[in-house]
Amino acid sequence: MALRVSIGLVIGLAVGLIYGWVLRPVKYVDTSPDTLRQDFRADYVLMTAQAFSADEDLEVARIRLAALGPRPPVEIVVEAIEYAVAEDFSQRDLETLNRLAVALRSAPSAGVDGP
Amino acid sequence: MRRLAWLPVVVGVIVGIVAGLYYAWVVNPVAYTQTAPASLRADFRLDYLALIAAAYAGDGDLPRARVRLALFADPNPADTLGALAQQRLAAGRPVSEVQALALLAGALGERPTPFAGGETPPPAVTAFPTRTPTPRPTALPTRTATATPGAPFTLSTSQPVCDPDLAPPRLMVEVRDRSGRAVPGVEILVVWDDGQSRFYTGLKPELGMGYADFTMEPGVAYTLQVSHSEEPIAGLVAEACSAPDGSDYPGSWRLTFVQP
Numbered sequence: 057m058a059l060r061v062s063i064g065l066v067i068g069l070a071v072g073l074i075y076g077w078v079l080r081p082v083k084y085v086d087t088s089p090d091t092l093r094q095d096f097r098a099d100y101v102l103m104t105a106q107a108f109s110a111d112e113d114l115e116v117a118r119i120r121l122a123a124l125g126p127r128p129p130v131e132i133v134v135e136a137i138e139y140a141v142a143e144d145f146s147q148r149d150l151e152t153l154n155r156l157a158v159a160l161r162s163a164p165s166a167g168v169d170g171p
Numbered sequence: 172m173r174r175l176a177w178l179p180v181v182v183g184v185i186v187g188i189v190a191g192l193y194y195a196w197v198v199n200p201v202a203y204t205q206t207a208p209a210s211l212r213a214d215f216r217l218d219y220l221a222l223i224a225a226a227y228a229g230d231g232d233l234p235r236a237r238v239r240l241a242l243f244a245d246p247n248p249a250d251t252l253g254a255l256a257q258q259r260l261a262a263g264r265p266v267s268e269v270q271a272l273a274l275l276a277g278a279l280g281e282r283p284t285p286f287a288g289g290e291t292p293p294p295a296v297t298a299f300p301t302r303t304p305t306p307r308p309t310a311l312p313t314r315t316a317t318a319t320p321g322a323p324f325t326l327s328t329s330q331p332v333c334d335p336d337l338a339p340p341r342l343m344v345e346v347r348d349r350s351g352r353a354v355p356g357v358e359i360l361v362v363w364d365d366g367q368s369r370f371y372t373g374l375k376p377e378l379g380m381g382y383a384d385f386t387m388e389p390g391v392a393y394t395l396q397v398s399h400s401e402e403p404i405a406g407l408v409a410e411a412c413s414a415p416d417g418s419d420y421p422g423s424w425r426l427t428f429v430q431p
Contacts, residue, residue, distance in 0.1 A: 064183020072191015086212035107225030
């Protein structure tokens, strides 16, 4: 009796997992930027840096970077720089990213540090 | 009795399936941490498009902007960007953001057949490149027509338009550079007795990237000035036109500005 229930459980569990993970997994169609793959994240940061180089609006840059998660924006940019170096981005891209990192380090944070 | 012997197995299978689905869907669902921009929620997707345009405004790299836009598999990104510019203008978003969207929409709209003239085509984006997102063009890309900094636009033609299909009446502006190419992203200021407004070329790609229009109120006199132009154009009133049936209707204005 117990053996039969156990066999049934194992079969059912396997079917459930295959159906849930393989045949019909949870679909994330409305994702947010913080789930982006690392290369897309790096490109997102690069775009933010390129936009910053045109408008020099650090507040807008901070808002854009905030979409990538709750970490400090400068950390997000540094992570992108590390990826860019590892993946051999062009010198111009590295300089653009670096300018944003320098600006973020130089400017006072936007009210997140408290008194 | 033999049928009942299988009952525990069936019960086990059902309980197992429920437990498996609960684990796979609730406790430990497939985690999508490696997503692509195309899966972003609609509002994030629009922000991403605006960011692509802002980046293009910064570096002027059209092939790279094309590759980034290709991630969304939009058959007509110029129209999408133009519509987004209009939405954001209406929503009171920063002028720089609207101009960037109009500029990129114009760049895409004016060059529907890309990669002529020595540009290196960007790679097909079935998978995002892990290195620099796009290769640099081997030759300097030919930039989309933009206003030559500091060069003023001058009024080339100004004429009333009587067209019964144009209702309500409009101020229709066309801006071209010195080589005759339409210029998107040009700001136009229009002032009347008790108000003023700004509009931009390139927000209606279907009518041309240097085109912009503003709806007139009959009986109101407008003064219009294109940014980087030397003088405002005053006294623009929707003049009365006669329809074939003898009735009157307010007419529009068409003004063309060029860089001398």
